[in-house]
Amino acid sequence: MKSDNSPAIEVTGLTKRYAEVIAVNDISFQVDHGELFGFLGPNGAGKTTTINMLTGLARLDAGRIKISGIDCTRNPKAAQHLTGIVPDESNLYPELTGFDNLCFCAALYGIRKSERQQRAQELLESFGLNDAAHRKFAGYSKGMKRKLTFAAGIIHQPPILFLDEPTTGIDVGSARQVRQIIADLHRKGTTIFLTTHYIEEAERLCERIAFIVDGRIVRTDRTVDLLKPVKGKNVLLLSISNTGANLSKEISSAFPEYQFQSTASGQIRVESVEPVNVGPLIRFLEEQGLQVTEARRHLPSLEDIFVQVTGIEAGLMIREKEKAGGGGNQ
Amino acid sequence: MKRWIAFSNIFAKDMRAYYLKPPNVSWGIIFPLAWTGMFFIRSGMGIESVLDLLPGVVTISILFGTTSLLSVTLTFERRNRSFERLLLAPISLEVLMLAKTSGAILFGVVNAFVPIVIAAFLTDMSGIAWSLVVPAIILIGIVSTFLGLFISVSASEVFEAQTFSNFFRFPMIFLCGLFFPVLSLPIFVRWLSYILPVTYGVDILHGAVNGEHIMSFTLDFAILGAFCIVLFLLSLLNIKRRWII
Numbered sequence: 095m096k097s098d099n100s101p102a103i104e105v106t107g108l109t110k111r112y113a114e115v116i117a118v119n120d121i122s123f124q125v126d127h128g129e130l131f132g133f134l135g136p137n138g139a140g141k142t143t144t145i146n147m148l149t150g151l152a153r154l155d156a157g158r159i160k161i162s163g164i165d166c167t168r169n170p171k172a173a174q175h176l177t178g179i180v181p182d183e184s185n186l187y188p189e190l191t192g193f194d195n196l197c198f199c200a201a202l203y204g205i206r207k208s209e210r211q212q213r214a215q216e217l218l219e220s221f222g223l224n225d226a227a228h229r230k231f232a233g234y235s236k237g238m239k240r241k242l243t244f245a246a247g248i249i250h251q252p253p254i255l256f257l258d259e260p261t262t263g264i265d266v267g268s269a270r271q272v273r274q275i276i277a278d279l280h281r282k283g284t285t286i287f288l289t290t291h292y293i294e295e296a297e298r299l300c301e302r303i304a305f306i307v308d309g310r311i312v313r314t315d316r317t318v319d320l321l322k323p324v325k326g327k328n329v330l331l332l333s334i335s336n337t338g339a340n341l342s343k344e345i346s347s348a349f350p351e352y353q354f355q356s357t358a359s360g361q362i363r364v365e366s367v368e369p370v371n372v373g374p375l376i377r378f379l380e381e382q383g384l385q386v387t388e389a390r391r392h393l394p395s396l397e398d399i400f401v402q403v404t405g406i407e408a409g410l411m412i413r414e415k416e417k418a419g420g421g422g423n424q
Numbered sequence: 425m426k427r428w429i430a431f432s433n434i435f436a437k438d439m440r441a442y443y444l445k446p447p448n449v450s451w452g453i454i455f456p457l458a459w460t461g462m463f464f465i466r467s468g469m470g471i472e473s474v475l476d477l478l479p480g481v482v483t484i485s486i487l488f489g490t491t492s493l494l495s496v497t498l499t500f501e502r503r504n505r506s507f508e509r510l511l512l513a514p515i516s517l518e519v520l521m522l523a524k525t526s527g528a529i530l531f532g533v534v535n536a537f538v539p540i541v542i543a544a545f546l547t548d549m550s551g552i553a554w555s556l557v558v559p560a561i562i563l564i565g566i567v568s569t570f571l572g573l574f575i576s577v578s579a580s581e582v583f584e585a586q587t588f589s590n591f592f593r594f595p596m597i598f599l600c601g602l603f604f605p606v607l608s609l610p611i612f613v614r615w616l617s618y619i620l621p622v623t624y625g626v627d628i629l630h631g632a633v634n635g636e637h638i639m640s641f642t643l644d645f646a647i648l649g650a651f652c653i654v655l656f657l658l659s660l661l662n663i664k665r666r667w668i669i
Binding site for chain 2: 149150151152153170171174175177179181183185186187188189190198199201202203204205206246
């Protein structure tokens, strides 16, 4: 499948404009064979546009795409036999049954009848859709539609798989099942390019992550390296009911071993290498006239890095997606 | 082989999902039946006029049979994004669109034989040159389908596709010599007849059924073939330009 030692996906200077809007702005990255690469960003960041260009559904205005060493810049069809796509919205045939949809998708890749029927049966079983196999796709629930769309994307066993927001808008159980399948595929050596706006999902699944904001990649790194700055840190979040005067100077001079930061949601974030001694800190704040209503230990995660790098709050990103009709499952 | 598997399955899926659905089968039978009945009765010329009307009724059945369904199904598939699945498959756009249009062509050809079967019960058809009629019907089916394809790839919505189709189809009834000879049309509209592909198909049918035709059969077939190629290539170009943005 591989042509020489080239990466599974190699993108250079990719750019896409829609009239005046630059949807994707001069992005470059590469994904190695067998790697699970995450593309993390808010709604409208350019994730789907990037996938569409990589799979041949959108023309690029500038840049170069190579899939397994095959230059697809001018001919997107050249590497379609190597790729599978699970789009952000189900795009199967409503009038066909689940089983027929899978068989049809396999046939598009030239798989013979007996083999495609066997694969369809196996996938329906592994996705827990056996009972609905002979029901029309139009009658499936949202979660079932998502799972069947996923199955359709992998029925031809592609070595490179593009997943566009695979768990958006489905229930918790289905999302967990989909994540398990992604992990299994990765373990078996499939190269996976995953776009998501769920930071936790990216952190849990991806080996390497690119943060994309307003069509630009603002950072690409290995997940472990991204997490290094917050690894081993102790973070305490204090909720204050009467935020009044700015006391950051006083607090910092009273507790020089801690780092303090006010969050957008009105909390005080206390960061320290050593565990935070909660009692004296709360007493001090109360002496300053503040009422501490909650003190919560926070486990630093990729979300902290994402907020730091992009300036975008993760919660806001999920709310935006929900507003756009994506739903949520986290 | 892989290409053939993909082609045959797209064709079979479309036949099952669209063309062989009871409403479409009944449309395929009732529509030509209604046209046939209407023209034969309205002509007032008796049974002997059946062969005069046959080329027009056959053509109208093909034209409406092919364009009606294709323009709706393609626009519908594009709207619900299932057409993307086909675009993502490792088959060339040419093969893909040939597979998508084969069902419509077959549907149109089958529709064409409804008035022929009716006519067989009403008149003597032994004088008809079938070696010309059959390829002409197939070519009219192809050219009408590609015309429908060209219209549907230019539309974004199903209603748009239907409106555009009617914009082309109804003038063709009057301009392409289906029921009024092209030569009897006012000279200032006659040029329109010659830029419409169906004119050449109808000319072959008139020649094969009644022996009256304006151009040589070779020229008719050549022009029809050229229209098929041009319309197909223009449609592909439009898909690349409008659907892969």
